Amino acid sequence: MALSETNLTIDDVKSAIGDNSNDVGTLCTSNNINMYSLKKPVYQENNTASEWYKAKDGNYSLTIPSFSYGQTPTDWTYHRPSGGSVEPFDLGHFRGYNHNAEIPLVQPQQSLSFNLWSSSYITFMYMMAPENSAYLNMSDLDYNGIPLDTMYLGAEVIKSGEVTQYLTAQDTIAMGDGVVLDFNQSPFNGWSTGTATVKFFLSKLPRAQGAAEPIANAKCNLPSGSGTYRTCTINITNESVLSETANWVGITTTGTFVSGADTYETPLVSTNKAAWKLTIKNNSASSYTLYDHDLDWLIKPDMDNMNVSIDCNGKMYNTAGTAINSVSIGAGSSTTIVLYYAYALSADGPDDYVTTAFELEHRGSKIASTLATYEASSGAAGGMGGPM
DSSP states (O other): OBOOSSSOOHHHHHHHHTOOOOOHHHHHTOTTSOTTBSSSOOSSOOSSGGGGGGOTTSSTTEEOOBOOTTSOOOOOEEOOOOBTTTBOOOGGGGTTOBTTOOOSEEOOOSEEEEETTTOSEEEEOOEEOOOOTTBOOTTTOEETTEEGGGSEEEEEEEETTSOOEEEEOSSOGGGTOOEEEETTSTTGGGOOSEEEEEEEEEESSOOOTTOOOOTTOOEEOOOOOTTOOSEEEEEEEOOOOEEEEEEEEESSTTOOBOOTTOOSOOTTTTSOOEEEEEEEEEOSSSOEEEEGGGEEEEEEEEETTEEOOEEEOOEEEOTTSOEESEEEEOTTOEEEEEEEESOOOOOSSTTOEEEEEEEEEETTEEEEEEEEEEEEETTEEEEEEEEO
16 A cells, blocks of 8 residues: 555654664665655656656666676666755655555566477466556656567577577567467477576567567666566476377278278278377376377388388377367376378289388377288288287
8 A cells, every 4th residue: 555645754654664763864765665666765856846756867766777698687776865965865755655566577487397299389478567556567667768568578598509599579568478489490499408598688679589680679677576587497308298008090080990801991002091090198297188280190101112101181080080179188098089091002903012100290209100011902901900
């Protein structure tokens, strides 16, 4: 709650900031003062008397330091009055002071783990304090004449053995946009596992991933305070959370297995269809959603010693034969899916043996494979296949 604008006493101030001194100078320079209160003691009053609390520089007695690539991010500073005729101690500067004012912008992540196998990007977001007439808001402040809420959240990403990268959100602080590190795109798609450090800043101009530094750009540091971090450590791993425990091949969207005793048409002979039934287990401690666009499967038929790979981007089905875009797998649980592709390489003739490897990748990492052998004979075929 803000202090009264009238009839303010020393005891009111002492109680608000938690300082026991009865000396006005001591109170005006106390380290307990919340620098993010809109009104507070300033080193010099603003030239507009009614806006004295903006201070002479118009930035509420705060200094926002510049940010340069390669530097350690530094704190915002609050300039208290020094006393005397130029910067007098004034109890009246506590009129409207709010000791509970919130930091205007918080980046809450100090460290995180990122699994390349299951994720394609990291988004760094921030929290802005709700607009409050007794708080300093991002819209109140500027850096060298640039309103802070028109700037962009930026990140300097550093990792041993990799070229340091610089990028920003693609929309402003006011629009709530965060920084996205997309590991499906250059240059992050070539990064190895290990530890990376992100240094955050605010940028006058946006900068896309992998792009050059904008001309005449200006950058400053984020606000300082409890609960916000200007650096974040990322532990980059590449660990599978899924495993395949059974697989069968067939020709229908339910993955009907064709046994060696049957004479039904098999995937790689005359039907030009291939289906693969898999039981997938989630080995992680939390639920995992598997999307069909995350899966790539290959058919590698070997006919007459000639191997041809087919990159199949067919649909994912449940065991009832219904096409699905995703499936949620609970922690430690399993689910059965069918991958179906409407075209597969045919045998050259009725006497061909076709040995085929089926392989499944999730975001570039192999999670399943099986092998099947087919023989074409008089327009029909027998098949042998099953779990590897």
